[in-house]
Amino acid sequence: xxxxxxxxxxxxxxxxxxxxxxxxxxxxxxxxxxxxxxxxxxxxxxxxxxxxxxxxxxxxxxxxxxxxxxxxxxxxxxxxxxxxxxxxxxxxxxxxxxxxxxxxxxxxxxxxxxxxxxxxxxxxxxxxxxxxxxxxxxxxxxxxxxxxxxxxxxxxxxxxxxxxxxxxxxxxxxxxxxxxxxxxxxxxxxxxxxxxxxxxxxxxxxxxxxxxxxxxxxxxxxxxxxxxxxxxxxxxxxxxxxxxxxxxxxxxxxxxxxxxxxxxxxxxxxxxxxxxxxxxxxxxxxxxxxxxxxxxxxxxxxx
Amino acid sequence: xxxxxxxxxxxxxxxxxxxxxxxxxxxxxxxxxxxxxxxxxxxxxxxxxxxxxxxxxxxxxxxxxxxxxxxxxxxxxxxxxxxxxxxxxxxxxxxxxxxxxxxxxxxxxxxxxxxxxxxxxxxxxxxxxxxxxxxxxxxxxxxxxxxxxxxxxxxxxxxxxxxxxxxxxxxxxxxxxxxxxxxxxxxxxxxxxxxxxxxxxxxxxxxxxxxxxxxxxxxxxxxxxxxxxxxxxxxxxxxxxxxxxxxxxxxxxxxxxxxxxxxxxxxxxxxxxxxxxxxxxxxxxxxxxxxxxxxxxxxxxxxxxxxxxxxxxxxxxxxxxxxxxxxxxxxxxxxxxxxxxxxxxxxxxxxxxxxxxxxxxxxxxxxxxxxxxxxxxxxxxxxxxxxxxxxxxxxxxxxxxxxxxxxxxxxxxxxxxxxx
Numbered sequence: 237x238x239x240x241x242x243x244x245x246x247x248x249x250x251x252x253x254x255x256x257x258x259x260x261x262x263x264x265x266x267x268x269x270x271x272x273x274x275x276x277x278x279x280x281x282x283x284x285x286x287x288x289x290x291x292x293x294x295x296x297x298x299x300x301x302x303x304x305x306x307x308x309x310x311x312x313x314x315x316x317x318x319x320x321x322x323x324x325x326x327x328x329x330x331x332x333x334x335x336x337x338x339x340x341x342x343x344x345x346x347x348x349x350x351x352x353x354x355x356x357x358x359x360x361x362x363x364x365x366x367x368x369x370x371x372x373x374x375x376x377x378x379x380x381x382x383x384x385x386x387x388x389x390x391x392x393x394x395x396x397x398x399x400x401x402x403x404x405x406x407x408x409x410x411x412x413x414x415x416x417x418x419x420x421x422x423x424x425x426x427x428x429x430x431x432x433x434x435x436x437x438x439x440x441x442x443x444x445x446x447x448x449x450x451x452x453x454x455x456x457x458x459x460x461x462x463x464x465x466x467x468x469x470x471x472x473x474x475x476x477x478x479x480x481x482x483x484x485x486x487x488x489x490x491x492x493x494x495x496x497x498x499x500x501x502x503x504x505x506x507x508x509x510x511x512x513x514x515x516x517x518x519x520x521x522x523x524x525x526x527x528x529x530x531x532x533x534x535x536x537x538x539x
Numbered sequence: 540x541x542x543x544x545x546x547x548x549x550x551x552x553x554x555x556x557x558x559x560x561x562x563x564x565x566x567x568x569x570x571x572x573x574x575x576x577x578x579x580x581x582x583x584x585x586x587x588x589x590x591x592x593x594x595x596x597x598x599x600x601x602x603x604x605x606x607x608x609x610x611x612x613x614x615x616x617x618x619x620x621x622x623x624x625x626x627x628x629x630x631x632x633x634x635x636x637x638x639x640x641x642x643x644x645x646x647x648x649x650x651x652x653x654x655x656x657x658x659x660x661x662x663x664x665x666x667x668x669x670x671x672x673x674x675x676x677x678x679x680x681x682x683x684x685x686x687x688x689x690x691x692x693x694x695x696x697x698x699x700x701x702x703x704x705x706x707x708x709x710x711x712x713x714x715x716x717x718x719x720x721x722x723x724x725x726x727x728x729x730x731x732x733x734x735x736x737x738x739x740x741x742x743x744x745x746x747x748x749x750x751x752x753x754x755x756x757x758x759x760x761x762x763x764x765x766x767x768x769x770x771x772x773x774x775x776x777x778x779x780x781x782x783x784x785x786x787x788x789x790x791x792x793x794x795x796x797x798x799x800x801x802x803x804x805x806x807x808x809x810x811x812x813x814x815x816x817x818x819x820x821x822x823x824x825x826x827x828x829x830x831x832x833x834x835x836x837x838x839x840x841x842x843x844x845x846x847x848x849x850x851x852x853x854x855x856x857x858x859x860x861x862x863x864x865x866x867x868x869x870x871x872x873x874x875x876x877x878x879x880x881x882x883x884x885x886x887x888x889x890x891x892x893x894x895x896x897x898x899x900x901x902x903x904x905x906x907x908x909x910x911x912x913x914x915x916x917x918x919x920x921x922x923x924x925x926x927x928x929x930x931x932x933x934x935x936x937x938x939x940x941x942x943x944x945x946x947x948x949x950x951x952x953x954x955x956x957x958x959x
Contacts, residue, residue, distance in 0.1 A: 237761050244753045367580055369774055374808055379786050387787050462751045463778055463806075471750040506754045512717045512744045514754055 239384045241503045247392040249499020250399040254454035255472060256479035256491040257406070258447020264486025265423045265443050266334065268346035273451065274469035274476055275357035276322050280452025281459040281468055282361055283321040287314035288372060304390035306377040307460055315456045319449035326448035327441055329353060354470075362466040370464040395457040402450065403492050410488065415442055423486050475502070478518035482525050484535025493533065497521070563868060565606035569594065569858065570613070570635035572625045572650065574642050577617035578747045579772050581802050583642055586665060586847040587612055590639055592838055593855035600895035603862045611635060615646050617747075622646035626654040636870045637661040637858045642847065644669030645719040651675075655684050660870035661877070663858055665851035668692045669719045670727075676922035683874050686919055688850040688857070690820055690927040692720070694950050695795060696727035697957055698818035698929050699768055702793050704735045706816065708766035711737055711793075712759040714779060715770035717744040724770050724795065731957050740764040747775055756782045766791040773798060777806035790814045797846050799932060799939065809937045821930035821944055822849060823915035827889040831913035834891055844939065849913035856890060856912055857881060864902045881917045885909035926950065 259273045291298050291310035298310040337349055379387035410416040421429040422439045430436050451469075458468060475498045482497055483490020498518050505517045525532065571590050574583035594610040602608050611633055613625035622641050629635045637660060641647045647667040652675075655662040664687040673691060675681050703711050711732060715725035722744065729739055740762030745755045756779060759767070769792060771779060776798050784790060790811065796819040804812060822828040831852060835843040843849060858873060860880040865872035879885075880898070885907035888898040901908050910917060917925055929945045945953070 237757065240757050240760075241754070244757055248751060248753060367576060368802070369777065369806060371806070374805075376781055376808055376811055377785055381787070389785055458750065463781075465750070465774075467748060468750060471748070503754045503757070506758050510744065511755045511758060512746055515746060515749065 238504075238507070239386045241507060242500065243382075243386045243388055245500035245503035246496060247388065247396060247499070248503065249496035250392075250396045251454045251458050251495075252472065252475045252479050252498050253492040253495025254399055254402065254450045254457070255469075255476045256483065256495045257403075257488060258450045259476050260480040260483060260485055260487060260491040260494075261423075261443050262447050263480060265419075265440065266338065266346075268334075268338075268343050268350070269477070270334075271347065271350040271473065272329070272354035272357060273350075273447065274473040275354045275361075276326060276448050276451035276469065277455035277458065277472060278361055278466060278469035279325055279357060280318050280322045280448075280455035281464050282365055282455075284311070284314040284318035284452070284456045284459070285365070285370065285372065285464065287317040287321075290314075304380070305394055306373055306375055306391055311372060311456070311460070315453065318456055319452045322452035322455075323445040323448040325357075326444040330440070330444050358466055358470060365464075365466070367466055372460055372464075389461060391457070391460050395461070398453065398457070399492070402453065403488065406446070406488055415439070419443060474515070474518045474522075475499075478521045478525075481522055481532055484532025487532065487534035490532055490534035563604045563606055566609040567603045567606045567862060567868060568609045568611050568633055568635045569855065570611050570626070570629035570633065570638045572613050572615050572622055572629070572638055572640040572646070574617040574646070575612070575614045577615075578774050579617045579642055581773055582797065582800065582846055583615075583617070585845055586642065586851045588839070589835070589843070589848045590665075590851045590855050592835070593852045594859070596834070596890070596892050597856065597859045597895055599892040600899065603859055603868075608859060615641050615643075617643055617646065619646045619649045623649050623653055626650045630654055630658045630660055635660065636868050637663065637862070637873050639663055639665065639851065639854050639858065642666040643718060643720060644671065644723070648672070648675075648719060651681060651685055656680070656682055658870070660684065661686070661858065661861075661873045663688065663854040663877075665689060665854045666847040667720070668695060669723050671719060671723065673922050673924055676924075681923065683923070684870065686854075686857075686877060686923040688854045688914055688917060688925060689847070690929075691924055692724050692727060693954060694927075694929060695818070696724050696731050697950075697953050698931070698945075699724075699728050699793055699795065700731035700735050700737065700957075701953065702816050702818060702931055703732060703737055703766055703768065706766070706791070706793075708791060708793075709737060710740045710762065710764045711766045711768050712740045712762070712764035713742045713768045713770070714755060714759050714783075715742070715744055715768075716772065716775070717746050721770045728768060728770075734957055745771075745775070745779065747772075749775070750778075752779045752782055753786070755779070756786055756788065759783070760786060760788055765789055766793060768793045769798065770795045771798060773800045773803040773806070777803050780807045780812075784811055793817065796820065800845055801939075804934060804937070804939070809934050812934050814933075816931060816933045816942070818929055818931045819846070820850070820914070820927040821941075822913070823928050823947075825911065825915050827894075827911045828913060828915060831890050843913075852890065853910075853912040853914050853917060856895070857910055857917060860895075860898055860902070860908070860910060863899055877919065880908050880910050881919060882907040882909055883918060887911050 262270050291313050301308045377389050379389045418434045419439050479494030479498045483494030502517045573587045591610050594608050615622035644667040647664050661684050668691050670692050715721040743755050743759040792815045794817045799819050861873045861876035862868050864876040887909050888894050890912045926947050928947050931943045
């Protein structure tokens with residue numbers, strides 16, 4: 237059974253990783269804890285629903301499923317569109333809320349504003365789509381039995397592979413492309429970056445797009461394996477923060493590793509403690525990491 | 540509307556002068572605290588609508604003592620703190636003398652102890668089935684203000700265990716919601732199943748409103764169970780069932796009555812639930828029940844399937860009848876007169892506007908009545924509890940069909956054997 241718990245942990249950790257990448261980047265670059273980030277997962281999942289209906293209406297090859305997965309080309313296209321839509325939402329939020337506030341207000345104001353934004357975003361979802369759970373597909377996907385008596389759903393394997401792919405692509409982007417290198421520069425020292433001729437606003441927009449797209453992917457893939465509810469993102473807020481803090485703000489690999497650790501510890505914890513205490517595990521992780529290594533695993537100690 | 544009510548109140552006030560008659564302010568308010576949002580929102584909303592339907596029917600028959608009844612609904616969100624606040628505001632600000640609700644025992648209980656008993660108002664729950672209330676009443680701590688039109692947990696766990704044993708299952712996993720209701724039911728189930736000769740492979744509690752229950756499901760799969768007893772509500776219940784089936788769990792499912800809901804069947808997919816069985820409180824085979832069902836269908840265009848609908852209708856009607864029978868509408872009078880309108884040797888009256896009009900006539904003549912309603916003849920014992928017949932059901936295609944029926948006496952016999 238321990239193997240099954242490990243498999244569950246890695247697979248559920250992958251979703252947390254996808255969400256935590258964006259959270260970690262914005263935390264480092266914009267220097268505040270964005271509590272509305274988890275709502276971007278919800279918006280990603282729900283906006284994919286709209287695009288999915290749109291693509292399915294064409295029928296033809298878009299309808300139907302690919303191989304062992306519960307979804308077809310339509311959902312993949314919807315997922316891409318949802319990344320774009322979620323990015324637009326994030327950029328709008330930045331323009332109209334966070335950017336304006338960051339000029340005059342302190343860090344705490346930003347945190348509270350993000351709380352407010354989170355509430356608005358969540359309740360807008362409830363207003364538009366209602367509070368009943370929704371599924372992309374009502375078909376139930378059965379798990380495949382792997383050696384070692386481990387059962388995994390094909391969708392989740394897809395999710396894991398996609399996460400690895402996204403991380404690899406981001407790694408190349410951050411180390412090879414001018415924009416990626418500039419991004420690292422801005423995160424180290426925005427003022428210095430600005431005087432060296434880097435367009436900081438453009439870089440920040442870029443960070444929001446990466447963060448929002450990661451969140452949208454996570455949200456859609458979570459939706460395929462579980463269900464869509466307005467509280468989808470809200471329920472993940474603690475794991476997301478735990479992962480971002482654990483990995484160290486701004487660290488790509490930190491966020492990924494943090495997500496996996498959170499997923500694993502949640503799932504393995506039920507072997508020793510009653511299941512009802514499981515939601516407290518990410519919280520304990522946050523407390524532990526802040527106590528022993530406040531800068532996170534990959535974070536650099538700040539002066 | 541407001542002006543009419545104002546006028547009616549004024550008229551009542553003028554005519555009231557010089558007569559000794561009832562001090563009743565129009566409209567008469569009836570409070571309801573129900574979870575219309577949150578994890579039980581789907582169930583709660585239908586219950587709330589049915590409660591309103593009962594009030595409308597009473598108003599059609601002329602209301603309470605000539606006054607229209609106003610149904611003041613407050614959302615509990617299924618949370619005890621919200622429920623207590625709602626109840627407190629209804630009692631203190633709106634001045635209600637009786638509360639309908641709540642649904643979860645975990646909400647009803649703090650409302651009862653911290654609002655209802657201290658304020659001396661009456662609480663009638665449509666749906667709370669925890670045995671804690673019986674224990675509390677035995678200790679005299681409810682002071683008689685507590686009633687419920689829904690049978691206790693005691694028979695629920697017994698029915699679940701009976702279904703498991705009758706189906707020949709030997710190793711049962713239990714997944715249950717971590718609330719007063721779920722914990723109470725699951726613990727009783729563990730005792731009952733042992734008494735009937737079955738065994739439990741694992742007892743797994745889950746917290747409500749989480750996105751995924753993989754860890755819980757994986758834990759429950761340990762020990763290779765041949766059946767699952769699931770105590771849940773539709774939203775979380777469908778997540779758990781989907782994950783359970785997807786991870787290779789058996790489709791021999793036994794579920795509690797809250798999952799007898801079309802939302803649940805649709806969310807999981809009824810094609811996967813063909814070995815699902817469940818139990819529920821049954822309506823006795825009585826004309827009063829059939830006539831309620833007809834009226835309900837005429838009003839809502841769908842049959843009254845789902846937990847709590849019959850019992851909330853009766854909860855509302857009994858309270859309003861007790862108000863009608865009271866000289867002055869106070870919590871104490873309602874409490875005492877609930878006994879008067881459900882008296883075993885009273886004249887039998889039925890639900891619906893005509894039945895209520897008849898009941899009011901009889902009460903005006905000073906007779907005691909016996910309300911036989913949507914759940915049959917209500918007879919509250921000294922703890923405010925009722926007994927109810929039970930039924931078992933399964934899915935046949937998309938259709939929810941009854942598989943057996945146990946009369947109140949048969950239920951009592953089963954319980955007697957288990958409690959020996």
